[in-house]
Amino acid sequence: MPAPVLDPQQQRVVEHRSGPLLVLGGPGTGKTTVLVELVAARVRAGLDPGHVLLLASSPRSAAALRDRLAQRIGGVLREPPARTPHSYAFGLLRRQAVRAGLPTPRLLSGAEQQLVITDLLAGDPTRWPVEVRPALRTRAFANQLRDLLLRAVERGVDPADLAELGRRYDRPLWVAAAAFAHEYAGVTALAHPGAYDPAELVRAAVDLLREQAAVLAAEQSLRRLVVVDEYSEADPALVDLLRLLAGGGRDLVVSGDPDTSVFGFRGAEPALLARFPTDFPRADGSAAPGVLLTVNHRLGPQLLDVAARVSARLGGAGPQRRMSSAVPAGNGGPGTAVRVLASSTDEVTQVAAHLRRRHLLAGVPWSQMAVLVRAAGDLAPMRRGLARHGVPVAQRAEEVALAQQAPVRALLDLLAVLVGRDAPTPERVDDLLCGPYGGLDPVRLAAVRRSLLEEERRAGGTRRADELVVAAVLGDGAVPPRARAVLGLRAVLAAGSSAAGVGSVEDVLWALWEAAGVAPGWREAALAGGEDGTAADRDLDAVLALFDAAGQFTDRLPGAGPAAFLDHVRAQQVPAAAGSAPGRDPQAVTVLTVHAAKDREWDTVAVCRVLEESWPDLRRRDTLLGIVDLLELRSTGRVAGPAEQVSALLAAERRLFYVAVTRARRDLLVTAVDDGEVRPSRLLEDLCPADRPEPSVGLPDRVLSLPRLVGELRAAVCDPAASEADRAEAARLLAVLARERVPGAHPDQWYGLPAVSDPRPLSERGQPLTLSPSQVEKYLRCPLRWMLQRAGGDTGGAVRAAIGSLVHDLAFEAAAQSLSAEEVWASYERRWADLDTGQGWLARRERRRVDAMVQRLLGWLADETRDLVGAEVDMRVQVGDVVVAGRVDRLERGPDGSLVVVDFKTGASTPTRAEVAEHPQLGVYQWALGAGGAEPVVGPDVVPGGGRLVHLGLRRGERAKEQDQPALGQADDPQWPRALVEQVRAGASRPAFAALVGSWCGGCPVRTSCPAQPEGGRVTS
């Protein structure tokens, strides 16, 4: 790796020969670079790399430093020269334990700490103030208590100090927590000898160095040069460690920028940077010198101007804020843009449009772009939105807490049901069935529910669909063939249950995973690549991470069962591996939080969701136990008032914004939304120069993506208002794209343009065709609708159809079994429960509508005087190659002995009198009756005596409405219904079907495929 060109200030750092040195510089001034060069220069001058200790603020930064150093020094290093303070402290403690012949120390996991705290809290509650006793057994209290203990340890506050502070400042909770801390320390020392709390590591190393002079001397002689990057994220424990290792005027070089300190919530104190010269004086007692880096090597003049405007609001003097740019003006980037959009959707579109332009027009690689958000919750929607617009997005599973990753969450949900942590409620079982290991989707689940219900009713049972699904999944009984899809989940749970009896949590998870059988499919998808492949890859990684976590958990806590592991993983709010070394760097855009973006940089950066409601986040971070107050007391000696705390929070949020806007090398886009509910953040004002108007709400730019381009070109080609020249140019460009096989560019792939795939008729003459009387009616209304619905084009309406069947069934039951009104109502109640219409207002309205229908049916039945011949009577007649088959709701005998066809209607509309006279369905039933279609029921030689429609679904009125069709014998041509059947037969034998527009089009389920309708026109035009 070639040596970077250093500016004079940087050169001064590299040439620093001995003693303490503070390197102060803003973002992009090359602080990290100069530290690496300093170490490289010392090594070249003869210093053994093993005598260098380079401390970084996070494992990811340490890994990046190691890489850079290795490239500059070359050769093989004995031990990692760059580490986090925790890693260094742990190594020191381990080496010392080995030397002393003690067991190798290990880190206490969060789960172990949580278990001990929860157990102790379950003990004597009387030591705690009365007001918090009800909360002692809650997870939130245990978390807060653990947090308080960690922060106290970091600040060197032992239990005695905490109790004293509690008494002095009238904080009885601190006094109680101090007693608890004492007990906790004793228990962990006994139960986990050699185990350290992570927060305790640096303090433990400090104690070791203080207590054992020989160890201290050895470390001091070994660590000839100590270098600390990002000292602005230091905490008091690190300062104590450095004092011992490199105090007294030894070689100690630190760098930092107090304006970019953003890890206050982890204990960082930016003020420590300013105190460095006096905390670490030279050997002669004078203050440590400093070098101020003022030349910015990342930000061009325009981006530097933005940085200056934001930093001007940070308060304090900040000499590091006065920077000049070494980057040429322009630098190939458009600089800064601030955009306010009308909705979150528009915001994502704008970001996607910007990134695609930068990639396509300026050649910025995807890997050199990042999208930053304030809150982790915004990551997933942003990633999804960008991917939708054709922006490749790096999916870093490790940035999401393990339990929140979909395939892991689903496995944990299975485990939770298995170990009894979650009750198997119907909703939960539905979720499991439709999750990644259940194998169903909502449509198939609905079919399963119906099938289980039918079987239950057939067997005379009364259980609801919800209960049946739960029983089918958790039980071991037979299920009907159409509900067999639930058996997959049943097998998964059974496998997990067998393993739970004998194995560890790892075994149980493995049994669940194996039984689910999804691995081969995911592997295949991952190997196939593309968007689905990336998702499958990520899912497999997440599951592997879960197995890793389970393995470690089992190793550390052999006695803890699956339930404890479940609590442990579900309690993790942050990614376990956050901040670890970067993994693969795919050709994709990085989407991450601003905290995770610290000390990184890209060519193009978009900072999004800069909303007043969430950034600045001014919610007080303090807790029931007063952790923030404790930190304040330790660092300033006093507790800040509410106003001061808000002011401190605002300053921290501004620093975070400063970090965000200083990550870009070439161009920066900042976006916000103004939709009436959320507003752009006040932080945006810092970006905008006073002499320019504030950004107003605007439309997103056009996304330069192939699908979008193809769509626009196709629209231009087909636009009759466009000029011939434009249409020809659009056609030419489409031809170019089609040659490159861009999907949708070739007219062969356009709707409606391909030639008819099969010119043969739907049903050729001679082939049997079965028609019901109602289908005859449907064909005559609109042949196209009839054909499309017959070919499967019916969508939705399942509940409506089921309600229609319910009313018809009730009518049949009432007639066939001579039920009383009460019995009909009881049957209705049972059937309604089975319909599973939900609980919302829509369901309640539908229920009222059907109540009215049943009421009308009962009224009509009570008033009906004609004799009932039969209900649900099958009718079947063959005419040539047509079979007319249907089922008549009722057949009644009139006073003259003739038979009348009765049909119940549950729709709201009624035909006119003239239409009833020619009603095809009634007519065809009458004709079929006369032709012997119901002979098994009514005998031969029947004379049809007319038809009757009974309307039950009217919008108003308490009584059913009847409409009569005269007997066929009274018509001029008594065979007119047969002529209709032949007309349908002839139509079905043709290859084309006409769209007949009429009042019935409003509710047509195939409108979107109908060329006579605007929404369907695109199919053929």
Ligand code: SF4
């Ligand atoms: S919208 Fe009207 S014309 Fe078109 S298919 Fe449906 S019923 Fe026929």
